[in-house]
Amino acid sequence: METAEIRRRFLAHFENAGHTVVPSAPLLFDDPNLLFVNAGMVPFKPYFLQQETPPFDRAASVQKCVRTLDIEEVGKTTRHGTFFQMNGNFSFGDYFKEGAIEHAWNLVTGSLEDGGYGIDPDTIWVTVLESDDEARELWRKVAGLSDERIQSRGLLDNYWHMGIPGPGGPCSEIYVDRGAEFGPDGGPVVDEDRFLEIWNLVFMQEEITNVRAKDDFDVVQPLPSKNIDTGMGLERVAYLLQDKHNLYEIDEVFPVIEKAAELSGRRYGADHEDDVRFRVVADHVRSGLMLIGDGVTPGNEARGYVLRRLLRRAVRSMRLLGYEDPALPELLPVSLGKMKASYPELERDFARISQIAYAEEEAFRQTLDKGTQIFDVAAASAKQEGATQLSGERAFALHDTYGFPIDLTLEMASEQGLSVDEDGFRALMSEQRARAKADAKSKRGQHADTSVYRAALDANGPTDWQAYTTLTTESRVLALLAEGGSVPALGAGTVGEVVLDRTPFYAESGGQNADAGTISWDGGRAEVLDVQRPVRGLVVHHVRVLDGELTVDATVEAQVDPEWRLGARQAHSGTHVVHAALREVLGPTALQSGSYNRPGYLRLDFGWNGALSREQLHDVEEVSNRALREDLPVSAAVMPLAQAKEIGALALFGETYGEDVRVVEIGGPWSRELCGGTHVDRSSQIGTVVLTSDSSVGAGNRRVEAVVGIEGFQYLARERDLVQQVSTLLKTSPTDVPAQVQKLVDRLKAAEKELEKLKSAELVGAAADIANAAVDVNGIAFVGHRAEGAGGGDVRSIALDVRGRLQGRPAVVVVIGTGGDKPSAVVAVNDAAQERGLSANDLIGVIGPHIGGRGGGKADVAQGGGTDLGGIEAALTAAQAHVANA
Template sequence: MRTAEIRRRFLDFFAERGHTVVPSAPLPTPDPTLLFVNAGMVPFKPYLTGEVPAPWPRATSVQKCVRTLDIEEVGRTTRHGSFFQMNGNFSLGDYFKEEAIAFAWELSTASVEGGGYGLDPDRIWVTVHHSDDESRGLWRRIAGLPDERIVARGDEDNFWSMGVPGPCGPCSELYYDRGPALGRAGGPAVDEDRYMEFWNLVFMQYERGKGPGKSGYPILGELPRRNIDTGMGLERMATLLQGVDNLYEIDETRPVLDRAAALAEVRYGADAEADVRLRVVADHVRTALMLLADGTSPGNEGRGYVLRRILRRAVRSMRQLGHTEPVLGDLLAVARDCMAPSYPEVAEAYDRIADRAASEEEAFRSTLRQGTTVLDTAVAKVKEEGSRALPGAQAFLLHDTYGFPIDLTLEMAAEQGVEVDREGFTTLMREQRERARADARARKAGGTDLGVLRPVLDEHGPTDWRALDTLTTDARVLAVLGVTGPAPVVREGEIATVVLDRTPFYAESGGQDSDAGRLSGASVEAEVLDVQRPLPGLVVHQVRVLSGELATGDRVHAAVDPEWRLGARQAHSGTHVLHAALRQVLGPNALQSGSYNRPGYLRLDFPWRGALSAAARSEIEAAANQALRRDLPVGVRWMTLPEAKELGAQALFDETYGEKVRVVEIGGAWSRELCGGTHVEHASQIGTVALTSESSVGAGMRRLEAAVGAEGFGYLARERDLVSRVAEQLQAPRAELPDRIAGLLDRLKSADRENQRLREQADRARAGDLAADATDVDGTLVVTATTDGDARALAIAVRERLPATRPGVVVVGSPAGDRATLVAAVNGAARSTGQDASALVKRLLDGRGGGSPELAQGGGIPSERLPGTLDSVPALLFRA
């Protein structure tokens, strides 16, 4: 049974039993504790925890997931894949254990002809929590399982919680006996390779208190509404139903593996280590396809770094298999054909996906060349110093600056007989990640610990958010918080985090900056500095008290600055307009991959190889402003996510969408995007869109920046004034400025070339005098000099004028602004005495620079150090 059919049967089964089919959420998630959805229940977490009222009593989904904690195990075990799909059915205060167990048993064992999976009931084992006698009894009664196939296990295996105070409960897992060829008899407690887990039923019925780990915390009591959260691994079920050994060999991954084997000219199954690499390729290519399809772009941090690492591991694995040519385009096309039956969007977006992957692969190939050079130099220095360990800081530099994978550093260093301080590298990596996570959490929470905010949400419920309806509202202060907890009162000049029962302030999201404004009360005036949504449903305000004092329980009037909101609306609508204009001019592959807008300014990132021409930039700007001149209407509609996709709405993938989504249209189909931001009512209200910059923000990624509204007109006015001043200074009509400036530049270039020629003539004439004045240092003729011209040419010219029979060394320095360049040249006689130009340059420049033994160069020293450096040459020549 193909994986797409397994997926369809699951959704149909539960839909027929009253479950609402919920589409998979995009892989990127706004949850500040996660980069990607890593479990099927993540999109349902606000409903399961009671933070947000559930829109349906029972639901089902097949959720895309990415989990990279075990990435090093990918390919080495049958249980680890970085991308997987989790089939789930959820009861939100509706049914409980009996129905969940009955559903799982029926679907698993019903005949294929009857719509089930046809698993042999006699080969199914289950586990239950050792205290859960109710579940044990239900398995006996509903499934007729004997006691020996109902295995009791402890908290580590069969009790679920999120690791923090909140819902928890026992779980029951279903395993399938794959036969004695795959391991020992005795059930899942003995061998989890032979007995493969394929479904986990979580019974959320208790509330847990504080405590570490998976056990040892107190159970505070029963939940008022019990929930069901189940997860059936789609790849695991496919492994069982397709009769293959592991998830890398199912129909959605095996074709990629086979194509990789064909390209590398190896046979799967012939060599254990090659098999691991082939499985890594198959897994990572599929994962990359799905991440790219959901809008993630390779980058140096966060989600982008995860994707970059996955792509580069796939490319490197192919190189280890002996295939050094570009490979991602070929393999991604195979993965697309495998996944399109379940996810048609991967085929629709494939041109964009392939283009981004090709850019990343090209960049990585360049990285390999640069990183290899840096690594070889570092290893040589380690050996020269008599050490056998590459410092962790050097490995981290290779990783952080050059994108060089640590496993590649380890392997290549080992080939040269050098170890790597892996512990030092890991410490630096951990510190970097902790800083990044802390920064992200602090930004979202306004500097307040999330653990301090959660009790506020638990006690008072979600914020009544009115930003899309009004600019003002009366509100009550629910909490005043500092970094560590509640603050009794905040006074004039102090900054604190404030939670209101209702707010008109827009919280930063979807690329739009937060609102500015004031909180006013009987005895307080406070400025709103920032607004964030650190937890689903909770809005927090960072405020500075301007006068008086603010305390919990106070009544205030919350008012958004209307000029700020107008500018924000112009900028956000301008971003949509620019995105549509970009796609109109460049085509559908120019899909927004990131944006930011605030009053008067917007930026938009999109995948594209190479800088845009001046003509393309002008055409994009003209298309955007044409929409403004046509005064296209701006409309908002609410609909289901499938309806929005059917309509062709563009989704921004750093958002999580609920049952209903908000679609913003500008000119109908011309611009149609899922968006929760604030917008103008007609395009003309944007004023103008003036492109101010187009630049690179990484391999294959470009950024457009623009001024909008009043700031846009101001930018154009400043440009006009600048042109007027230039025209006045050149005494030329504006229309002739490009030709007049081009003529001036040509004359300047000619003058520079003539000056260079004269300097070179002077240096050649000077070379003979320098050679004649060479200093004899223990039999070696030494010349040091400075020049404003070509140091390399002068060094060679002086070396040629030294007697060929005498050892000769020439070092020429050339200051250029704050930094200087050094060139060393050594003749044949000096080489025979052991002199080496490359070694000399490195001694002079503290390890920097290089070249051949006859001619080398380097730079970077401050220009003021150049005389002293040249004076040190004689002493360094004969240093051991």
């Protein structure tokens, strides 16, 4: 049974049982504590935590998930994968244990003809919490299972909670016996390879607190409304029903392995190390496809870094399999071919997805080329120092600075007869991870404790948000917050947070900055510094009290700065216009992946390879301003998400949308996007759009910036004034400025060339004098010269020229320049001196410590640099002494 069919049957089974089928949320979910959705219940957390009222009593979903903690284990075991799909059914105060067990049993053991999975009931075992007699009895009643096949476990295995105070409860897990070939008998408590867990039924029935560990917490009280949360691993069921041994061999994954084997010429199943690489390729290619599909782009931080690492590990694994040509153009379409049955949007968006993935591979291939060069230098340096091991610091620098994988470093070091200080490398990696975790923890800490906000929401209900309809409201202060808790008042000069019953302020969202303005009352006034939604439904104003005292229950006037709001509307509508213009000029794959706008300014990130040409930027700007001149109508309408998708509304990647969404149109279908921001009424009100920059923000992703409205006119005025100043200096008209500047540049280049000729002539003349000053050291002509003001290139030219003038006898030339306030040294040794046992590489090693640096090279020429000009004379003396002792 194909994976897509297993998925279809699951949803159909629960839809027939009265469940609302909820589409998978994007992998980028609005949760400050998660990089990606990592479990099927994540989108339902607000309902389980009673932060929101669920719009249904029972639901079912197949949720896309990514877990990244075990990336290094992918392929080494049969269980670890990064992307996976979690089937789940959920009950919110509706059915409980008996219903959950009945639904699960009927689907798992139901006949294929009736839409079930057809698993033999005699192969099924279950576990229950050791104190959950109710669940044990229900398994006997519903499924007719014997006591032998209902095994008890403790809290560590069979109790679920979120790790924080909140709901929790016992769980019951369903296992399938795969047979004696997979391990010993005795049920899951004996062997979980033979007895494969496929489904976990969680019975949320109590509130817990003081969570000290997975199995150490305090139960507060029973929940007033009991809930069901289940999770069935789709991939696990697939390899069970497809009679495969692991998730890498199922129909959605294995075709990539087959293609990789074809490309590499190696056979899957023939060698363990190769098998691990094949599995890494298959898993990471699929994960990359799904992550880019949901709007992640490669980068150096957070989600972008995870995607970059996955794609590069796949490319690296193909290289280790012996395939060095671009791999993703061969593999990604294969993965698409299997995943599009469940996620047809992947095929519609594949042009963008592939563009980003292929650009990342190309960038990594260049990184590998650069890293190989850096590695060669590091390996040569280690050998010159007499070392047999590449230091952990060098291996870490290759990994951290150049993105060079440690596996490749190990392999190449072995080829050079070197080992690698893996312990030192791992220690440095651990330090880096610890810093990253500490940083992430500190960032999460800003959002972790939302109890004070939840308390305000529970006590007063959601904020009456009127940002779309007015700039002023008469409001009542519901709560005042400072230093993490509620306070009765905020005095003059203090900073705190204010919760109002109604507000006209726009809270930062969707790339739009929060409104600025004031909150005033009889005898006082506060400046609004920021506006946020720390929990859904609640708007919180970050304020500084300018004068007076603000108290709870005070009646206030909340006033948005009208100039600020006008600029914000222009910038946000301008963002939509530029996005539409980019797609018109560059094509439909130039889709927005992120944005930010504040009054007068916007930036927009979009999928694209390579810098935009001057002509393309001009065209985007012209299309944008023509749209403004056409005075297109701007409208907003709320509609079901399915309807919005049907009419072609574009969604911003990474945003989470509810069942009903707001669609903003500029000129009808010309620009139609899901958006919660504030906008102008007609496009002409944007004023003007002036593009100011185009830059890269990662492989396959560009960023354009622009100014709009009065700021756009001011930018153009500054440009005009600058041109006028230059034309005055050049005594020419503004239109002739480029030609006159080009003439100046040409003259400057000609003068520089003439200076180079004169400098070369001077160096040639100086070389003769320097050679004539050579001293005899045991029959060797030695030159030690300090070249004032000379840089690296000139120093090398002098040394080689002088050596050429001393060919009639053994000669050693040492020249140290002082250009750029740093010493740069070159040693040149002729053949006759090399026959006497002298080496330029050895001599540069003698010089380096005296000038605070190091260097390297070959026996005939070596060069290096340092930081200490004061050590030049000592370096020359040391070099002469080395020659004398040869």
